[in-house]
Amino acid sequence: xxxxxxxxxxxxxxxxxxxxxxxxxxxxxxxxxxxxxxxxxxxxxxxxxxxxxxxxxxxxxxxxxxxxxxxxxxxxxxxxxxxxxxxxxxxxxxxxxxxxxxxxxxxxxxxxxxxxxxxxxxxxxxxxxxxxxxxxxxxxxxxxxxxxxxxxxxxxxxxxxxxxxxxxxxxxxxxxxxxxxxxxxxxxxxxxxxxxxxxxxxxxxxxxxxxxxxxxxxxxxxxxxxxxxxxxxxxxxxxxxxxxxxxxxxxxxxxxxxxxxxxxxxxxxxxxxxxxxxxxxxxxxxxxxxxxxxxxxxxxxxxxxxxxxxxxxxxxxxxxxxxxxxxxxxxxxxxxxxxxxxxxxxxxxxxxxxxxxxxxxxxxxxxxxxxxxxxxxxxxxxxxxxxxxxxxxxxxxxxxxxxxxxxxxxxxxxxxxxxxxxxxxxxxxxxxxxxxxxxxxxxxxxxxxxxxxxxxxxxxxxxxxxxxxxxxxxxxxxxxxxx
Amino acid sequence: xxxxxxxxxxxxxxxxxxxxxxxxxxxxxxxxxxxxxxxxxxxxxxxxxxxxxxxxxxxxxxxxxxxxxxxxxxxxxxxxxxxxxxxxxxxxxxxxxxxxxxxxxxxxxxxxxxxxxxxxxxxxxxxxxxxxxxxxxxxxxxxxxxxxxxxxxxxxxxxxxxxxxxxxxxxxxxxxxxxxxxxxxxxxxxxxxxxxxxxxxxxxxxxxxxxxxxxxxxxxxxxxxxxxxxxxxxxxxxxxxxxxxxxxxxxxxxxxxxxxxxxxxxxxxxxxxxxxxxxxxxxxxxxxxxxxxxxxxxxxxxxxxxxxxxxxxxxxxxxxxxxxxxxxxxxxxxxxxxxxxxxxxxxxxxxxxxxxxxxxxxxxxxxxxxxxxxx
Numbered sequence: 001x002x003x004x005x006x007x008x009x010x011x012x013x014x015x016x017x018x019x020x021x022x023x024x025x026x027x028x029x030x031x032x033x034x035x036x037x038x039x040x041x042x043x044x045x046x047x048x049x050x051x052x053x054x055x056x057x058x059x060x061x062x063x064x065x066x067x068x069x070x071x072x073x074x075x076x077x078x079x080x081x082x083x084x085x086x087x088x089x090x091x092x093x094x095x096x097x098x099x100x101x102x103x104x105x106x107x108x109x110x111x112x113x114x115x116x117x118x119x120x121x122x123x124x125x126x127x128x129x130x131x132x133x134x135x136x137x138x139x140x141x142x143x144x145x146x147x148x149x150x151x152x153x154x155x156x157x158x159x160x161x162x163x164x165x166x167x168x169x170x171x172x173x174x175x176x177x178x179x180x181x182x183x184x185x186x187x188x189x190x191x192x193x194x195x196x197x198x199x200x201x202x203x204x205x206x207x208x209x210x211x212x213x214x215x216x217x218x219x220x221x222x223x224x225x226x227x228x229x230x231x232x233x234x235x236x237x238x239x240x241x242x243x244x245x246x247x248x249x250x251x252x253x254x255x256x257x258x259x260x261x262x263x264x265x266x267x268x269x270x271x272x273x274x275x276x277x278x279x280x281x282x283x284x285x286x287x288x289x290x291x292x293x294x295x296x297x298x299x300x301x302x303x304x305x306x307x308x309x310x311x312x313x314x315x316x317x318x319x320x321x322x323x324x325x326x327x328x329x330x331x332x333x334x335x336x337x338x339x340x341x342x343x344x345x346x347x348x349x350x351x352x353x354x355x356x357x358x359x360x361x362x363x364x365x366x367x368x369x370x371x372x373x374x375x376x377x378x379x380x381x382x383x384x385x386x387x388x389x390x391x392x393x394x395x396x397x398x399x400x401x402x403x404x405x406x407x408x409x410x411x412x413x414x415x416x417x418x419x420x421x422x423x424x425x426x427x428x429x430x431x432x433x434x435x436x437x438x439x440x441x442x443x444x445x446x447x448x449x450x451x452x453x454x455x456x457x458x459x460x461x462x463x464x465x466x467x468x469x470x471x472x473x474x475x476x477x478x479x480x481x482x483x
Numbered sequence: 484x485x486x487x488x489x490x491x492x493x494x495x496x497x498x499x500x501x502x503x504x505x506x507x508x509x510x511x512x513x514x515x516x517x518x519x520x521x522x523x524x525x526x527x528x529x530x531x532x533x534x535x536x537x538x539x540x541x542x543x544x545x546x547x548x549x550x551x552x553x554x555x556x557x558x559x560x561x562x563x564x565x566x567x568x569x570x571x572x573x574x575x576x577x578x579x580x581x582x583x584x585x586x587x588x589x590x591x592x593x594x595x596x597x598x599x600x601x602x603x604x605x606x607x608x609x610x611x612x613x614x615x616x617x618x619x620x621x622x623x624x625x626x627x628x629x630x631x632x633x634x635x636x637x638x639x640x641x642x643x644x645x646x647x648x649x650x651x652x653x654x655x656x657x658x659x660x661x662x663x664x665x666x667x668x669x670x671x672x673x674x675x676x677x678x679x680x681x682x683x684x685x686x687x688x689x690x691x692x693x694x695x696x697x698x699x700x701x702x703x704x705x706x707x708x709x710x711x712x713x714x715x716x717x718x719x720x721x722x723x724x725x726x727x728x729x730x731x732x733x734x735x736x737x738x739x740x741x742x743x744x745x746x747x748x749x750x751x752x753x754x755x756x757x758x759x760x761x762x763x764x765x766x767x768x769x770x771x772x773x774x775x776x777x778x779x780x781x782x783x784x785x786x787x788x789x790x791x792x793x794x795x796x797x798x799x800x801x802x803x804x805x806x807x808x809x810x811x812x813x814x815x816x817x818x819x820x821x822x823x824x825x826x827x828x829x830x831x832x833x834x835x836x837x838x839x840x841x842x843x844x845x846x847x848x849x850x851x852x853x854x855x856x857x858x
Binding site: 164295301344358372 | 531534535556557558559561562563788789790799800801817819821834835841842843844845846847849850852853
């Protein structure tokens, strides 16, 4: 293997910046190293770039029928699903080094993301949020209004990505294109590469459309650069910690539409009647998948699974079986490499559980040997939610009754995202209703936590409709002709 | 129990005489014997630790080197007591709440254990802080022991005063907080009187003092031989201060040369402390670079953060300490401090921390910050 040199940014083909300096950021070491070329970002550069994106949008993207936009995006997803696609192969070689995730994890994430980003998914997402997608193309008659309505996306969406989950930023570029908005993505230093590759695919398919899209990295908080961008943007989408979201939000001018995706919490619940001997193997495999995907780094991932006492299989026994499945996952899709601090934390917490286990506190610990690859702990529900150290640290909390968990989740309601639920009896509907009231944005079944459809109201938000401005024409006297 | 008491008394005598042989001693065999002996007592009489070791297949009968003694992670002290002589506690120290888990680790000392700690303080500070065999007026940026009976640093500073302090040595943190004016007055007085001072305390207290002096334009020219000892570093503090910046400030504000400013690594879970070697080097005319000296009654390993296997000298990893003076609790301690072995000892870079969230899942640190901010 030779070290790879690649662009950690994307400029549209027709954008010719003046005198841009570049720096190289190196990921990994020795022969496997990846050197990413990154432009030195200045207010002048983003000024010119944002201007270019908006101009290109008004000349092309804004005029594209939604049908053609969807065709391009669908073709892009299909190319990425092709195992022989050169950019996919490049991503699989580079992203493990850049992000620390294992190659198998990167492959699985590309597969999951792209499989749910096909033509059919986009039409469904649009229909689900705005009814008739053709509102995006022109005025459509609206019987309720007795007139016509049309929806306009923003001119320029600027999106801040602060996490290293690969294949997430592409989703935002898709959403921007679906509302015919130009899009500038500010990527994270931990994963600046996938979005740039994805836009190269768009360029291959429709270079004119790619003229409205760009990817850049700069150190977040660079006020001169960010203020310049805010002058151009009419929508900002932020993915980041609560602190990142709040500090950015304070500096965004009021006229700009802001969507925030803060860090969130996922969890699972398994009722006693799902814990049958016949079901248990499949269930444990599903729960292991939920934990293995993205090494629990995604906000969709479970931080804890509540397991009810009184079933054929006890929480403790379930934890044991789950440990075997975590070992299987480690074979199939190894956990990524960890920063020292994360590994240290896992060892410290393991010791904590081990000592409690030795003290006879009704705690059980199962771990991979010789490394921190996976950990399964089982204990009675402490009655208060606390975050998990993540990185495949599985917590099984035994509960007497699944409804008992609700009070402990209420205080963290604003941070709740996703729950996997397998109740296994008639209490399911009522339980799901109660959960939904807490603040969750998605409820699914074990094994599917990391795989939302494109229709999902990401973070409880209508991700497409929230970006739109509507214009209604009340067909009264004085407006001639059919719209 | 009597057998245990007797065994402990004999071991204490041996460890004490080992410590008192001074910091120049090189006797691996004696260290190994004492370490294995202490381990045997701890294995047999601290049942939780004994079981912890058995799970790892380690017993006193099947190891022959201190390096094989199972190291107990510091987190363990938050959920259980590890004490060789229950019922004989005369001192209890608690970890500060820098950990995100908001609980305090607790370490108990019996009389003999405290005497061992005292001996290490005397021997280590004598060699590393006062290698020139002087006494100084010791000014401590910490509360007095009666106000902070569970802070191991305060206990240590009090011993320093007792062993090396001139009259008018004092603690400068009161109920109302750090008495900056009292320190300024004391420093001015020392300047006028020509008395050598040793300013000792938490690293961040120094930073606050430097900030204050810079803002007010205070500068001191302390008598030659004056020195600083800062402990704790900047973990968990709002402001990160680089070591060079810190030393520059010592020189600029206090007029103390950089090699007379030494950093101390102490932990509640350790009875011994580690000092920078620069003062000793200055006195001995040694050219070895700044490092924390590993004193004869201690050993330091650097282990891989994932596998916990020892790393070669020079590689960065997690620090693992072996301390004979930990006779009363656990000899081998696994920390989550990052560091590496270097010529002359080791370096410590503070608690291993992530650079920030890698994903979009709410992390322990973020949750802690949210809760603290009350948002």
